Amino acid sequence: MKITQVDVFAKRLPMASGYNMSSSPVGDPDTTVVALRTDSDLTGWGEICPTGPLPQVEHAGSIRADLDLLGPALIGTDPLRIGLVHDTMAATMDGGQGARSAVDIACWDLLGKSHNERVCDLLGGARMDPVSTYHVVPIGTPDESAQLAEQLQDEGHTKLQLKSGGRHIDEDIDAVHAVARVIRPGVDLFVDCNRGWTVGEAIQVSGACRDLKLAMEQPCATYAECAAARTHLHHPLILDESATDLATIARAIATGVADGFGMKLTRIGGISGMRAVRDLCEASNTPTSCDDSWGGDIIAAACVHVGATLRPHLSRGAWISDPYQAGHYDEANGPRIVDGRIAVPPGPGLGITIPEGYFGPPIASFS
Ligand SMILES: [Mg+2]
Structure with missing residues (x-):
């Protein structure tokens, strides 16, 4: 399997109720979703959503900048060889652990879907x-x-x-x-x-x-x-x-x-x-x-x-x-x-089905 396209999506997640930590209240976090499109009919999904610029070191803007570097490097790699995907990302940039993690999650989703197995299995x-x-x-x-x-x-x-x-x-x-x-x-x-x-x-x-x-x-x-x-x-x-x-x-x-x-x-x-x-x-x-x-x-x-x-x-x-x-x-x-x-989602991979167009147009796309 080969990655043919990397799409990056942004979405505000409305809060249904309040949530406070010592550093700050949490308000409508800005999530970043990664879709790994492949030369099969399978797509792998990854996500990272800091609560804001506090209390973690990464935020939506830094993660998306990291994905601008990682996206082009991922084209042509085999997402099922996850260790090698990490090697490619490590050869592209230092840091960027959050963006790399979102890619890793999308690879596991693809690995599960390709074997018709849940990630936990x-x-x-x-x-x-x-x-x-x-x-x-x-x-x-x-x-x-x-x-x-x-x-x-x-x-x-x-x-x-x-x-x-x-x-x-x-x-x-x-x-x-x-x-x-x-x-x-x-x-x-x-x-x-x-x-x-x-x-x-x-x-x-x-x-x-x-x-x-x-x-x-x-x-x-x-x-x-x-x-x-x-x-x-x-x-x-x-x-x-x-x-x-x-x-x-x-x-x-x-x-x-x-x-x-x-x-x-x-x-x-x-x-x-x-x-x-x-x-x-x-x-x-x-x-x-x-x-x-x-x-x-x-x-x-x-x-x-x-x-x-x-x-x-x-x-x-x-x-x-x-x-x-x-x-x-x-x-x-x-x-x-x-x-x-x-309950663990029962379907293969992460077990989550994303409706087509759910996140709107990507904020970045690499192919
Ligand atoms: Mg804690």
Whole structure:
């Protein structure tokens, strides 16, 4: 098979409900979709959708500029030889991990479609279907946060991620206590600061919550700051934004800096990169999630397919932005959360069918 055309599409994803992190509120994210057209009748779809210029290092504009470089280089390559596709992209540019990840996802979609297999089956098979997920409790007052945590548990969620940071730590501490009070047996609580605390603040919050069963996710801005806080914390430490590549993840495991990871597919090289993280985490009994920043059915399906292949006891869940989205690209098969779990789309590849012309004309096309 040969790639004959690369189309790049842009689409605003209207928010059905609000979502706040320490760095910024999320508003109608701008997704980038890649279609790999081939000399067969198959098209592979990939997607990347940062929430905005914060809190990740890439944004829609930088990703599209990277695809302007990668698109022409991909013409004529065999999308089923995914390692060689990565070699071609690496020979074209340094960086651009997000754009490369979207291409990787589209290649896996083609590989599945060409073999009439689901991506999760190509990755070794689904150990969970439906896949566990976690649900975010956005930054709010203690009462609001506790009320939502109750509601989410009523709906079947067993993993809750409370956002924190971006305000005085006393408010965070009050919210953590309020939510922890309503957490039921068998439910896991993660406090995700999205890099919002100093080392000292992280230590103070952990100390003020020392008797509560929770894990702290990316409390500080950098790997070095998280490592400095680590030995003073009373809670397991999850790395998210600082888990930037496989070597860093291996170091965090080997040195005991991280007790688990919040992983984003498009930060680590797509499905191929996340497969390596999965295997490394399995070899070291380290939990990880399988997420991305935001996006529609294509990236959600990619997260769910890989997330299905995690060992259940090492899965922190596969997060998708479905609860905040106003619609689906594929109303029949787009991943959605039901009773705190997500069914794997049943069709080959990612299992998502994009109606012809759905995204309108491409913003860039290479052939
Ligand atoms: Mg996180």
